[in-house]
Amino acid sequence: MDIPSGVTARKRISESTIHRLSRYFRTLSLLERENFETVSSKELAKREKLTPSQVRKDLSFFGSFGTRGLGYPVAELKAKVSKILGIDRVWRVALVGIGNIGSALVSYKEFIKQGFHIVKLFDNDQRKIGSNHKGIIVSDIKNLRTELQDDHIEMVIVAVPATVAQYIVDDVVKAEVKAILNFAPVNLKVPSGVHVRNENMEMELEYLSFAMVNNHSPKGVGKD
Amino acid sequence: MDIPSGVTARKRISESTIHRLSRYFRTLSLLERENFETVSSKELAKREKLTPSQVRKDLSFFGSFGTRGLGYPVAELKAKVSKILGIDRVWRVALVGIGNIGSALVSYKEFIKQGFHIVKLFDNDQRKIGSNHKGIIVSDIKNLRTELQDDHIEMVIVAVPATVAQYIVDDVVKAEVKAILNFAPVNLKVPSGVHVRNENMEMELEYLSFAMVNNHSPKGVGKD
DNA sequence: ATACTCATGTGAAATGCTTCACAATTTATA
DNA sequence: TATAAATTGTGAAGCATTTCACATGAGTAT
Ligand SMILES: NC(=O)c1ccc[n+]([C@@H]2O[C@H](COP(=O)([O-])OP(=O)(O)OC[C@H]3O[C@@H](n4cnc5c(N)ncnc54)[C@H](O)[C@@H]3O)[C@@H](O)[C@H]2O)c1
Ligand SMILES: NC(=O)c1ccc[n+]([C@@H]2O[C@H](COP(=O)([O-])OP(=O)(O)OC[C@H]3O[C@@H](n4cnc5c(N)ncnc54)[C@H](O)[C@@H]3O)[C@@H](O)[C@H]2O)c1
Numbered sequence: 001m002d003i004p005s006g007v008t009a010r011k012r013i014s015e016s017t018i019h020r021l022s023r024y025f026r027t028l029s030l031l032e033r034e035n036f037e038t039v040s041s042k043e044l045a046k047r048e049k050l051t052p053s054q055v056r057k058d059l060s061f062f063g064s065f066g067t068r069g070l071g072y073p074v075a076e077l078k079a080k081v082s083k084i085l086g087i088d089r090v091w092r093v094a095l096v097g098i099g100n101i102g103s104a105l106v107s108y109k110e111f112i113k114q115g116f117h118i119v120k121l122f123d124n125d126q127r128k129i130g131s132n133h134k135g136i137i138v139s140d141i142k143n144l145r146t147e148l149q150d151d152h153i154e155m156v157i158v159a160v161p162a163t164v165a166q167y168i169v170d171d172v173v174k175a176e177v178k179a180i181l182n183f184a185p186v187n188l189k190v191p192s193g194v195h196v197r198n199e200n201m202e203m204e205l206e207y208l209s210f211a212m213v214n215n216h217s218p219k220g221v222g223k224d
Numbered sequence: 225m226d227i228p229s230g231v232t233a234r235k236r237i238s239e240s241t242i243h244r245l246s247r248y249f250r251t252l253s254l255l256e257r258e259n260f261e262t263v264s265s266k267e268l269a270k271r272e273k274l275t276p277s278q279v280r281k282d283l284s285f286f287g288s289f290g291t292r293g294l295g296y297p298v299a300e301l302k303a304k305v306s307k308i309l310g311i312d313r314v315w316r317v318a319l320v321g322i323g324n325i326g327s328a329l330v331s332y333k334e335f336i337k338q339g340f341h342i343v344k345l346f347d348n349d350q351r352k353i354g355s356n357h358k359g360i361i362v363s364d365i366k367n368l369r370t371e372l373q374d375d376h377i378e379m380v381i382v383a384v385p386a387t388v389a390q391y392i393v394d395d396v397v398k399a400e401v402k403a404i405l406n407f408a409p410v411n412l413k414v415p416s417g418v419h420v421r422n423e424n425m426e427m428e429l430e431y432l433s434f435a436m437v438n439n440h441s442p443k444g445v446g447k448d
Numbered sequence: 449a450t451a452c453t454c455a456t457g458t459g460a461a462a463t464g465c466t467t468c469a470c471a472a473t474t475t476a477t478a
Numbered sequence: 479t480a481t482a483a484a485t486t487g488t489g490a491a492g493c494a495t496t497t498c499a500c501a502t503g504a505g506t507a508t
Contacts (some may be wrong), residue, residue, distance in 0.1 A: 104327070
C-alpha cells in the first residue's frame with residue numbers, strides 16, 4: 001500500500017514482515033528476561049505460531065544474525081531488530097484529544113519502554129487546557145502547529161472525534177510531522193510522504209463476528 | 225484443511241478481504257447518510273484507496289450484489305455486508321479489566337452502533353466491584369465463569385495487565401466463550417475453535433517508526 | 449580427526465492475493 | 479430500434495508471500 005521510495009535499491013519489505021518483527025521484538029525481550037542466551041528459529045516460531053522458515057526469511061531480509069547449529073543470540077538479535085524498526089532511539093510524540101481513549105494512552109507505560117515518549121498534549125476543551133496529565137500540561141489546540149514545530153514533534157496520535165480528525169491532521173501535516181497514528185474511524189487524507197496508521201477496534205470485533213458466523217479458522221500452522 | 229462445517233463448504237476468505245469489508249461497511253454508512261442511492265466499485269475504491277477490481281473481487285466471493293452499468297445499491301449492499309460480517313444482530317460482550325483502557329471502551333458508542341453490546345464488566349479491585357459504569361455494575365472477577373455462562377456472553381474483551389491475561393482467558397475459555405479481543409501484549413494460548421484477535425498499538429507505532437527510518441534516505445537524496 | 453547433530457540462510461516451488469481484460473448486461477439517447 | 483456509455487462479474491495473468499528442501503557451517507562426542 002505504501003509506495004516504495006524508488007530511490008534506494010532496497011527490496012520492498014512487506015507489512016506482514018514488519019509486524020512480525022514487532023512480535024519478535026516483544027518475544028525476544030521476554031526471552032532475555034527468561035535468561036535465554038540463544039534462541040532458534042524453531043523456538044521463536046513456536047512462540048509466535050509461525051513456521052521456522054518464516055522467521056528465518058523475515059530476518060534474512062536484513063542480514064545474517066544467527067549461527068548455524070546454535071541459533072540466534074537473544075540480546076544481540078533484539079538489538080538488531082530494534083535498530084531495524086527504528087526503536088533504538090526516542091521518538092517525540094504528541095497526543096491530540098485528551099478524552100476517553102487519549103487519557104488511557106497518556107498513562108500507558110509500554111510506549112515509553114519502546115521509545116515512544118508522549119511529550120505534548122492538545123485539546124480544545126477549556127476545562128482541559130492547562131491541566132496536568134502525568135506531568136504534561138495540556139496545550140490549546142490553537143497552538144498545535146507552532147508548538148509541534150517548536151518542540152520538534154515527530155509523531156502525532158490523533159484521538160479526537162471523527163468529525164474533526166481531518167482538520168487536526170491538516171494542521172499536523174503543515175507542521176511537517178510525517179507520522180500519524182489515528183484512532184478516529186475516518187479515512188484521513190494526507191499528502192504522499194506522510195505515514196498514517198489506523199487503529200480500528202471495530203474492525204477486530206467485526207473480524208471476530210465474521211469468524212464466529214462463518215466458523216472461520218486462522219491459517220493452519222505447518223511444520224518446517 | 226477445509227473442514228466441512230456442517231452447512232457450507234466455503235472457500236477460504238482472506239483476512240484482508242474481511243478487513244476491507246469492514247471498511248466498505250463504514251463507507252457505505254457514510255454514503256447512505258450522504259443520500260447516495262447507488263455506488264460504483266470505482267467510487268468505493270476511490271474512497272478506500274483501492275482498485276475497483278479489488279472491490280468487485282471482494283464482493284464477488286459472497287454473491288452478485290450489483291447491477292451492470294449502474295453499480296451497487298447503497299442501502300442494500302450495506303445490509304448484505306453487515307450480514308456477511310455477522311453484525312446484523314446483537315453480540316453480547318463482556319469486558320474484563322476496568323482500568324485506563326477498559327473505561328474508555330465502556331463509553332465507546334461506535335461499538336453499540338455495530339451491534340457489540342457490552343453488557344457485563346469484571347474487575348478484581350474491591351473499589352471497583354459494585355460500582356456503576358454507564359449503567360453496568362462491575363462484577364467480581366471470581367464469578368467470571370459462572371456469570372459469563374448465565375448471561376450468555378459471546379465475546380470477551382480482555383483489558384487486564386499482561387501478567388494476568390492468560391489466567392483470565394483460561395476461565396473465559398472454560399465458560400465456552402469462543403471470541404476474545406485482547407489488549408494485553410501477550411500471545412494468548414487458547415484451544416482451537418476459540419478466536420482471538422489482538423489489539424496492539426505498539427505495533428502500529430513501530431510500523432510508523434520503521435516507515436520513517438526507511439523512507440528517509442541517508443543524505444536527503446530521496447525525492448519521495 | 450571423523451562422524452553426527454543441530455540449525456541457519458537461501459534459491460526454487462508452492463501457494464495466495466491483486467490486477468487485468470473483456471464478455472455481459474443495463475441505462476441513456478437519438 | 480440501434481448505438482453508445484457505464485459498470486459488473488470473473489477467468490486468467492501477474493505479483494507477492496510463504497513454505498520447502500538442502501547445502502553449508504558450527505558445536506560435540508568418540
Ligand atoms: N473511547 C474508545 O474506546 C475509542 C475506541 C476506538 C476509537 N475511538 C475514537 O477515538 C476518538 C476519541 O474517542 P473518545 O472516546 O476518547 O472521545 P472523547 O469525546 O472522550 O474525547 C475526544 C477529545 O477530543 C477533544 N476535542 C474535540 N474536538 C477537538 C478539537 N477540535 N481539537 C482538539 N481536541 C478536540 C475533546 O475535548 C475530548 O477531550 C474518536 O474518534 C473515537 O471514535 C475511541
Ligand atoms: N492504557 C493503554 O493505553 C493501553 C494501550 C494498549 C494496551 N494496553 C493494555 O491493556 C491492558 C490494561 O491496561 P490499562 O492501562 O487499562 O491498565 P490498568 O492497570 O489501568 O487497568 C487494568 C485493570 O485490570 C484490573 N485487574 C488487574 N488484575 C485483575 C484480575 N486478576 N482480574 C480482573 N481484573 C484485574 C485492575 O483492577 C484494573 O482495573 C494492559 O495489558 C495493557 O498492556 C493498555
